[in-house]
Amino acid sequence: MRLVVFGAGYVGLVSGTGLSDLGHDVLVFDIDPEKIAKLSDGRVPIYEPGLADLIHRNQRSGRLQFRSAIPEPFDAADAYFIAVGTPPGADGAADLSAVMAAADTIAKVASKQAIVVVKSTVPVGTCDAVQARLASAKVPLEVVSNPEFLKEGDAVNDFFKPDRVVVGARSEEARQMLRDLYAPLQLSGERLVVTDPRSSELIKYASNTMLAVRISFMNEMSRLCHATGADIHSVRLGVGTDSRIGKKFLYAGPGYGGSCFPKDVQALSALGREHGIPMRIAEAAHGANEEQARFLGQLVEAALGGVMGKKIALWGLAFKPETDDIRESPAVKLTKGLLEKGATVSCHDPEAGANFAKLFGAGVTVKERDYDALDGAHALVLLTEWRSYRAPNFAEMERRLVPTDAGGAPVLVDARNIWRPSDVIRAGLRYQGIGVAASRLADRPSQR
Numbered sequence: 001m002r003l004v005v006f007g008a009g010y011v012g013l014v015s016g017t018g019l020s021d022l023g024h025d026v027l028v029f030d031i032d033p034e035k036i037a038k039l040s041d042g043r044v045p046i047y048e049p050g051l052a053d054l055i056h057r058n059q060r061s062g063r064l065q066f067r068s069a070i071p072e073p074f075d076a077a078d079a080y081f082i083a084v085g086t087p088p089g090a091d092g093a094a095d096l097s098a099v100m101a102a103a104d105t106i107a108k109v110a111s112k113q114a115i116v117v118v119k120s121t122v123p124v125g126t127c128d129a130v131q132a133r134l135a136s137a138k139v140p141l142e143v144v145s146n147p148e149f150l151k152e153g154d155a156v157n158d159f160f161k162p163d164r165v166v167v168g169a170r171s172e173e174a175r176q177m178l179r180d181l182y183a184p185l186q187l188s189g190e191r192l193v194v195t196d197p198r199s200s201e202l203i204k205y206a207s208n209t210m211l212a213v214r215i216s217f218m219n220e221m222s223r224l225c226h227a228t229g230a231d232i233h234s235v236r237l238g239v240g241t242d243s244r245i246g247k248k249f250l251y252a253g254p255g256y257g258g259s260c261f262p263k264d265v266q267a268l269s270a271l272g273r274e275h276g277i278p279m280r281i282a283e284a285a286h287g288a289n290e291e292q293a294r295f296l297g298q299l300v301e302a303a304l305g306g307v308m309g310k311k312i313a314l315w316g317l318a319f320k321p322e323t324d325d326i327r328e329s330p331a332v333k334l335t336k337g338l339l340e341k342g343a344t345v346s347c348h349d350p351e352a353g354a355n356f357a358k359l360f361g362a363g364v365t366v367k368e369r370d371y372d373a374l375d376g377a378h379a380l381v382l383l384t385e386w387r388s389y390r391a392p393n394f395a396e397m398e399r400r401l402v403p404t405d406a407g408g409a410p411v412l413v414d415a416r417n418i419w420r421p422s423d424v425i426r427a428g429l430r431y432q433g434i435g436v437a438a439s440r441l442a443d444r445p446s447q448r
């Protein structure tokens with residue numbers, strides 16, 4: 001098939017490249033000429049494992065191209081995929097201006113009957129609104145909902161081996177076309193959920209909010225652990241071994257981030273408000289997430305007896321490992337709070353350092369090498385559980401960090417609970433996890 005993908009972001013790039021790898025002729029269209037120039041030149045503007053190789057292979061084959069216009073023969077595409085951003089507006093509702101702009105372009109360009117596949121995460125009723133927007137097209141176009149569920153950091157794998165594909169279409173022809181398109185992924189019937197566009201649109205928000213609720217619930221439990229002396233690891237194990245609940249998405253941490261959960265939870269709340277159905281669970285998940293970010297800041301402050309004039313090192317700036325995406329990342333929130341309170345911040349991330357430096361400018365120091373971020377800092381906060389941070393040299397950390405003025409040993413705030421407190425304490429450092437008791441060295445003077 002001949003396909004056009006709107007948006008060369010995380011979703012559009014992965015889906016467009018994946019579709020070309022399945023043998024389709026794909027043009028990825030973006031309004032950002034700089035992005036298109038880079039991609040045409042073989043430079044990939046985002047970090048996503050396996051993506052660059054896949055792009056290069058399909059570019060070489062001639063099946064994948066990047067453009068800021070839609071030339072012939074792509075005016076006669078079989079399908080147009082909309083994978084543009086839907087960021088939150090002032091009231092939390094999704095901003096659909098990019099989706100509608102894409103629809104306008106399709107209406108102008110399309111010269112052959114086709115389907116328009118909405119992959120962007122959009123509120124219920126958007127596909128119908130896009131359908132109305134396409135009324136001026138010269139040819140029949142049917143809008144189909146096909147929300148994207150890929151996870152950044154594992155997106156290529158998710159494209160080729162999705163848990164499920166959700167398709168919301170009104171006509172049998174459009175449904176069949178999507179079935180044919182995804183058939184090479186060998187989806188057995190039960191992993192292809194075929195429904196109407198409105199249900200399909202809601203499935204996406206319901207899925208993300210359900211996951212966000214689990215995280216926020218466990219984060220609340222972690223705060224209760226601090227207050228009561230319970231241990232979040234035991235609570236998680238005890239809860240997650242119930243087969244009705246399951247083990248996934250039960251890890252306490254610094255709060256969820258990224259370009260999806262925060263915005264989708266708020267967009268669902270906004271959708272509920274619009275229809276007079278309060279989304280109390282979504283609202284609570286959002287509130288608990290904001291609270292967790294504040295709580296992390298308080299933990300750091302408490303561990304250091306205030307952060308004014310202190311230097312804090314951060315490991316992990318991306319909202320999760322294996323991505324360079326820092327949108328709504330816990331590191332961004334924590335850094336803003338620390339800077340406001342008079343601390344200095346020195347940090348490292350295997351892939352997201354450049355994006356972080358761009359966001360904060362001279363306000364923070366971003367180091368190329370992980371341990372260099374620790375030099376002269378009073379605390380290290382681990383925010384993203386990259387593999388390379390999992391088995392660190394605690395003695396090296398102890399050499400690089402410095403005690404507080406009051407003589408307290410430097411502290412490691414392990415916001416992902418990945419380190420063994422005993423290893424940290426043995427190195428002469430203090431340990432502070434999330435939902436676990438602070439190390440007994442908390443008030444002991446430094447060994448130095």
Ligand SMILES: NC(=O)c1ccc[n+]([C@@H]2O[C@H](COP(=O)([O-])OP(=O)(O)OC[C@H]3O[C@@H](n4cnc5c(N)ncnc54)[C@H](O)[C@@H]3O)[C@@H](O)[C@H]2O)c1
Pocket residue numbers: 006007008009010011012029030031032035083084085086098099101102119120121122148149150151152259260
């Ligand atoms: N990032 C994820 O992990 C993920 C996962 C599932 C779903 N989604 C959803 O997919 C959508 C896209 O997300 P993303 O993270 O890829 O966004 P992104 O911000 O990385 O990329 C969006 C791209 O769209 C381009 N664009 C904007 N207007 C355009 C137009 N009129 N025509 C063509 N291109 C245009 C932008 O220049 C940008 O390159 C969002 O609705 C998001 O909620 C994202």
